[in-house]
Amino acid sequence: MEFLKHQIEKIKPHFEKGGKWEKHYYSFEALETFLFAPATTNGIKGSQIRDAIDLKRLMMTVIIAMVPCLLFGIWNVGHQHFLATGQAAAGFGDKIWVGIVQVLPIVIVSYGVGLGIEFVFATFRRHPVNEGFLVTGMLIPLVMPPDIPLWQVGLATAFAVIIGKEAFGGTGMNVMNVALTARAFLYFAYPTDISGSVWTYLGDAKAVAGYSGATPLSIAADAATTTGVDVVTKLNEFGAGWNEGVFSFSNMFMGIMPGCIGETSTLMCLIGALILIATGAGSWKVIVSVFVGAYAMGLLLNVIGGNAFVEMPAHYHLVIGGLAFGAVFMATDPVTASQTETGKWIYGILIGVFTVLIRVFNPAYPEGIMLAILLMNVFAPLIDYFVVSANKKRRLQRATV
Amino acid sequence: MGKFIRLKKGFTINLAGKAAPKVVETEQPETFVIKPTDFYGTYMPKPVVKEGDTVKAGTPLFHDKKHEQVLYTAPVSGEIVEIKRGEKRKLLEIKILADKKVEYASFNKYSVSDIANLPVAELKNQLLSSGVWPMIVQRPFGVVADPSVTPKAIHISAFDTHPLAPDYAVLYKGQDQFFQVGVDILKRLTSGAVHVNTHSTSEISTVFSQVKGAEVNKFSGPHPAGCVGVQIHHLDPINKGQVVWTISPAGVIQIGKLFLNGIYDASKLVAVVGSEVKNPQYYKTYTGASVKKFIEGNLTQDHVRVISGNPLTGTAIGKDGHLGFFDQQISVLPEGDYSEFIGWITPGERKLSFHRAIGLFSFLSPGKERVVDTNTHGEPRAFVQTGIFEQVTPMDVLPTYLLKSILAEDIDEMEALGIYEVIEEDLALCEFVDVSKHKVQEILREGIELIQHS
Numbered sequence: 087m088e089f090l091k092h093q094i095e096k097i098k099p100h101f102e103k104g105g106k107w108e109k110h111y112y113s114f115e116a117l118e119t120f121l122f123a124p125a126t127t128n129g130i131k132g133s134q135i136r137d138a139i140d141l142k143r144l145m146m147t148v149i150i151a152m153v154p155c156l157l158f159g160i161w162n163v164g165h166q167h168f169l170a171t172g173q174a175a176a177g178f179g180d181k182i183w184v185g186i187v188q189v190l191p192i193v194i195v196s197y198g199v200g201l202g203i204e205f206v207f208a209t210f211r212r213h214p215v216n217e218g219f220l221v222t223g224m225l226i227p228l229v230m231p232p233d234i235p236l237w238q239v240g241l242a243t244a245f246a247v248i249i250g251k252e253a254f255g256g257t258g259m260n261v262m263n264v265a266l267t268a269r270a271f272l273y274f275a276y277p278t279d280i281s282g283s284v285w286t287y288l289g290d291a292k293a294v295a296g297y298s299g300a301t302p303l304s305i306a307a308d309a310a311t312t313t314g315v316d317v318v319t320k321l322n323e324f325g326a327g328w329n330e331g332v333f334s335f336s337n338m339f340m341g342i343m344p345g346c347i348g349e350t351s352t353l354m355c356l357i358g359a360l361i362l363i364a365t366g367a368g369s370w371k372v373i374v375s376v377f378v379g380a381y382a383m384g385l386l387l388n389v390i391g392g393n394a395f396v397e398m399p400a401h402y403h404l405v406i407g408g409l410a411f412g413a414v415f416m417a418t419d420p421v422t423a424s425q426t427e428t429g430k431w432i433y434g435i436l437i438g439v440f441t442v443l444i445r446v447f448n449p450a451y452p453e454g455i456m457l458a459i460l461l462m463n464v465f466a467p468l469i470d471y472f473v474v475s476a477n478k479k480r481r482l483q484r485a486t487v
Numbered sequence: 488m489g490k491f492i493r494l495k496k497g498f499t500i501n502l503a504g505k506a507a508p509k510v511v512e513t514e515q516p517e518t519f520v521i522k523p524t525d526f527y528g529t530y531m532p533k534p535v536v537k538e539g540d541t542v543k544a545g546t547p548l549f550h551d552k553k554h555e556q557v558l559y560t561a562p563v564s565g566e567i568v569e570i571k572r573g574e575k576r577k578l579l580e581i582k583i584l585a586d587k588k589v590e591y592a593s594f595n596k597y598s599v600s601d602i603a604n605l606p607v608a609e610l611k612n613q614l615l616s617s618g619v620w621p622m623i624v625q626r627p628f629g630v631v632a633d634p635s636v637t638p639k640a641i642h643i644s645a646f647d648t649h650p651l652a653p654d655y656a657v658l659y660k661g662q663d664q665f666f667q668v669g670v671d672i673l674k675r676l677t678s679g680a681v682h683v684n685t686h687s688t689s690e691i692s693t694v695f696s697q698v699k700g701a702e703v704n705k706f707s708g709p710h711p712a713g714c715v716g717v718q719i720h721h722l723d724p725i726n727k728g729q730v731v732w733t734i735s736p737a738g739v740i741q742i743g744k745l746f747l748n749g750i751y752d753a754s755k756l757v758a759v760v761g762s763e764v765k766n767p768q769y770y771k772t773y774t775g776a777s778v779k780k781f782i783e784g785n786l787t788q789d790h791v792r793v794i795s796g797n798p799l800t801g802t803a804i805g806k807d808g809h810l811g812f813f814d815q816q817i818s819v820l821p822e823g824d825y826s827e828f829i830g831w832i833t834p835g836e837r838k839l840s841f842h843r844a845i846g847l848f849s850f851l852s853p854g855k856e857r858v859v860d861t862n863t864h865g866e867p868r869a870f871v872q873t874g875i876f877e878q879v880t881p882m883d884v885l886p887t888y889l890l891k892s893i894l895a896e897d898i899d900e901m902e903a904l905g906i907y908e909v910i911e912e913d914l915a916l917c918e919f920v921d922v923s924k925h926k927v928q929e930i931l932r933e934g935i936e937l938i939q940h941s
Contacts, residue, residue, distance in 0.1 A: 123830025132928040133918040138838035140865020142831035147845040258869025425873040478903040485726035
C-alpha cells in the first residue's frame with residue numbers, strides 16, 4: 087500500500103494547478119479517492135468530527151443490495167434459455183455460464199458508457215466525479231431484457247446520463263430516475279425490439295414447439311379483451327409442454343420466468359429490500375407504500391369488476407412485471423423521490439396506484455411501474471411543496487394564536 | 488409546575504475521555520484573552536484600553552458600536568500585553584498578562600432583600616457595566632442581548648448533552664445561593680417566565696431542583712435535548728418579532744455573585760476532556776484562560792487537535808490557544824490528517840456512525856465509548872440522501888429545506904421555514920451525520936447574518 091501511495095503522490099503534481107495534465111485533475115482525484123480515503127480534516131470552526139459514512143459507502147450499500155437480483159438473474163437467463171430451446175436437462179454450471187456470457191457484456195457496456203460520460207463531464211465542468219452512477223450503472227443492466235443488442239444498451243445509457251442527469255447538473259440534481267430514463271428511452275425509441283421474444287435469450291438454438299414469448303402482463307391484457315376467461319387460469323395454462331407452470335403464483339414469486347435480467351424475482355427484490363431497510367440506505371416508507379398502494383388499488387378494481395384483467399386477484403399484481411424491483415430499487419432513489427417524510431408515503435402509494443391503473447386500463451403500455459415511477463418523479467417536488475407548505479402554515483398559525 | 492417533554496430524535500455521540508468528577512487546582516495560566524469574535528451580533532468592537540494599561544477584573548476592555556452600554560470587561564487583573572487586529576483592523580483579541588492574585592474592580596453590593604426592591608434600570612446598569620451582560624444571548628440569531636428589549640421568556644438549559652460535555656452537577660456544585668439570586672434578577676428582566684430546563688434521567692443538582700420562582704422543566708432523550716433552542720421550541724416557540732433570552736447556569740451564577748459580592752467573578756471550572764488526554768478532569772480557572780497549562784504533559788500523543796468547546800460546535804485553537812468566552816470545556820482529539828486505503832468501504836466496528844450502511848457496525852454497541860478523529864471521512868457532495876437530518880432534529884423544522892433556502896438566499900423562505908428558531912448548535916448534529924459533508928453550521932450562520940442585515 088505504501089508503494090501505491092508513494093506512486094500516487096509522485097504523479098499528483100502533474101494534475102494539480104500548473105501541472106501538464108491539469109485538465110484531468112478531477113479524473114485523477116476520483117481514482118485517488120477511490121484508492122485512498124482522503125486525508126482532509128474538518129474546519130477550524132463547526133463540527134470537528136464527522137460521521138464515518140460517505141456517499142461512496144452509501145452507494146456501495148445499494149449495490150450490495152442488488153447482488154441477489156443480479157446473481158439470480160444470471161442463473162435465470164441461462165435457465166430460461168435451456169427451457170425455451172428444449173434442453174431442460176442442462177446442468178447448473180451451463181446455465182450460469184450462458185447467463186454470464188449474456189449478462190456481463192451488458193453490465194460492462196452500461197458502466198463503460200456511463201462512467202465515461204461522467205468523467206468527460208467532470209473534466210469539462212470542473213467538478214468532482216460523483217458516485218451516483220455506481221448504482222445507476224448496475225440498475226440499467228438489471229432492467230434490460232437478456233437479448234438486447236449491446237449498442238442499444240450503450241445508447242440508452244448515454245441518453246439517460248446526458249439528458250436525464252448531466253443536463254440538470256449531475257448527481258443530486260436530476261428530476262427523473264436515471265436508470266428508468268434509460269429503460270423508457272428504449273421502450274419508446276425501439277418498441278419493436280423490446281417486445282416479443284426478447285425476454286428470453288435463445289441464441290442460435292431453435293425454440294421448442296409451442297414456445298411463446300408472451301409475458302404475464304401481455305397474457306392478462308389479452309384476457310381483458312376476450313370474454314369468459316380468467317387471467318389466473320390463462321396464466322396457469324401457459325407454457326404447457328415446454329415450461330409447465332411458469333406463470334403460477336409461486337413460480338412468479340420466485341422469479342423463475344422470462345423477463346428483464348434482474349427484475350423477475352420478487353423474492354430477490356425482497357431480500358434487497360431487507361438489506362436497504364436494515365442499512366437505512368433506502369426508505370422503508372417508500373417500499374412499503376408502493377406495495378400497499380398497488381395491492382389496495384388491485385383490491386378496489388376487484389370490487390368494481392369489469393373485465394378479466396380488472397378481476398385478476400390483487401396479489402398477482404405484486405409479483406408480475408417489475409413492480410417489486412421498481413418499488414425496492416427505483417422508487418427509493420432519494421434524489422428523485424419525495425424528500426419529506428410525509429411526502430414519501432404519498433409518493434409511494436401513488437406509484438402503486440398508478441402502476442396498477444396503467445397496467446389495467448392502458449394495454450398499449452403494459453409495464454406500468456416504469457411509467458408510474460417516472461410520472462411520480464415529476465410530481466415528487468409538488469408533493470414536497472405541499473408538505474413544506476403545511477410546515478410553514480403550522481409555524482404561522484402558532485404565531486397568530 | 489414545569490413541563491415534562493420526551494424527545495426521541497437525536498443521537499448522543501459517546502466519545503472516550505469524559506472528565507472524572509475531580510476538581511484540580513493548579514497554577515493559573517499566565518495569559519488570558521477576550522475575543523470579540525466570540526460574540527455574534529457585534530459589528531464594530533472598539534477597544535477602550537491600550538497596550539500597557541493595567542486592568543482589574545471587571546475593567547472594560549472594549550464595547551461595540553451597536554450597543555455601547557454593553558461593556559466587555561477583563562476576566563482577571565493584569566497588564567494588557569497585546570491588542571491583536573486582523574484584516575481591515577478588525578479587533579481579534581485583547582490579551583492580558585495576569586497578576587498572581589486577581590484584583591477586582593468593585594461594583595455595588597446588595598443583600599438579598601435589597602435586590603427585590605431595586606429598580607430594573609439599576610439592575611440592568613450593574614449587569615451592563617460589569618461585563619456579565621454578554622453572557623445573556625438573545626434568540627433569534629444567538630446574538631448578545633439587546634438591553635432595550637424585554638424578552639418574552641428567559642431559558643436556562645441546566646444540562647449539556649454535547650459529546651464529552653461537563654457534568655453540571657460538578658460544575659455548579661455549591662452555587663445554590665448565587666444561582667437563586669441570579670434567577671431572581673433575571674425574573675425582573677422578562678415579562679414572562681424564567682425556565683430552568685433539566686434532564687430527567689441524570690440526577691439533578693440541588694442548584695436547579697431547589698430553585699424558586701422559576702419553571703423547572705424536565706426533558707428526556709438523546710442529544711440535542713440539552714440545546715436550549717430545542718427546549719424553547721417545545722416549551723414556548725419563538726415566532727417572528729418575538730425575543731427570548733438564553734443564558735447558561737454559569738452566567739446566572741455570575742449575576743448572583745455580582746450582586747451579592749459586588750465583583751465580576753469570571754472564575755469557572757473547565758473540563759479538560761478527550762481520548763488524547765491522560766487525566767480528563769476539571770480545572771479551576773477564569774474565562775479566556777490559555778489552555779497550555781492544562782494540556783502540557785497531559786497528552787498521550789502529540790498529533791492532536793485542541794478544541795475550545797465540544798467536538799460538535801467548538802473551535803480548534805491550537806495547543807497554546809485560549810478558551811472561548813462561553814466555553815467550559817477543552818476537548819483534545821486525534822488529528823485525522825491521514826489517508827486510508829479504500830477507506831470508503833473498509834468495515835470497522837471502531838468507526839462511529841449514526842448510519843448503518845455496509846461496514847459500519849457502531850450501531851450494534853451504542854453504549855461503547857469511541858475514539859473519533861477529525862478526518863472528514865469523505866468528500867463534499869450535492870445533497871443526495873434524504874430524511875437523515877430529520878432523524879436528528881427533534882423540532883418541527885425541515886433542516887434540508889431551510890439550508891437550501893439559505894443557499895438560495897431566499898429570505899422570505901428562510902423566515903417561513905423557521906430560521907428564527909435555530910442557531911448553529913441546534914443543527915450541529917446534521918453536520919455530523921451528513922452523508923454529503925455540508926458545512927451546516929457555517930451555512931446556517933450565513934443565513935442568520937443575511938436575514939439580520941436585510
